[in-house]
Amino acid sequence: MINIRRSADRGHADYGWLMSHHTFSFSAYHDVNHMGFRALRVMNEDRVGAGQGFGSHPHKDMEIVSYVLEGALEHKDSMGNGAVLHPGEFQRISAGTGITHSEFNPSSDEPTHFYQIWIGPDRLGHAPSYEQKRFDVSSSAQQLRLVASADGREGSITIHQDVQIYVAQLAAEKSIEFQLEESRHAWLQVLRGRVKLNGYAMETGDGAAVSSETALDICATLDAEIMLFDLC
Secondary structure, eight states: OEEEEOGGGSEEEEOSSEEEEESSOBTTBOOTTOSOBTTEEEEEEEEEOTTOEEEEEEEOSOEEEEEEEESOEEEEETTSOEEEEOTTEEEEEEOTTOEEEEEEOOOSSOOEEEEEEEEOOSSSOOOOEEEEEEOOGGGGTTSOEEEEESSOGGGOEEOSSSEEEEEEEEOTTOEEEEEOOTTOEEEEEEEESEEEETTEEEETTOEEEEOSOOEEEEEESSSEEEEEEEEO
């Protein structure tokens, strides 16, 4: 079973300095039919204006993964971490027992375009932690690159949940296959371009919830970048 979540149907917020699209219920956007999928709680696509950002705010008991598509994102937190996230880099914050952090666009003239994903942890009360890594996805085009997992295998960032996150760049007319165990589920997010998932057409910003499927065929109809979640 594949259920497509169309980009145009997502929640939308326009604050002038911030344009945000919410795949699942978030902040003032509430939709009882889209509260999350499995361990996925938030799938936000944000565009932040030059020199703008989110002031210091708290989080607790959530795995937060950020991925920049364009521009840069400056991060500071109560654990003493300070870094700038660029395209190709993934950031993971385990908020655990509680942190505060801020996120800003450090550019004076260019916007930042990024995804932020929240994943419910395997238990409450983890010690807060931070991790950031660069992945050269373009060097393994037409392949799924593991970027996050529970055990950190293949150099991926580690998250406190039985979830694997993959990213791939696909040239038009190229395809990849993914075998999903019978007991597991998947979410496919189209970051850029167009693909077909088992024949279902998907465009930029579209997502798909997958259950009771074992073979996933992802074919690009335009040059595309995708993010695939393997979920328990």
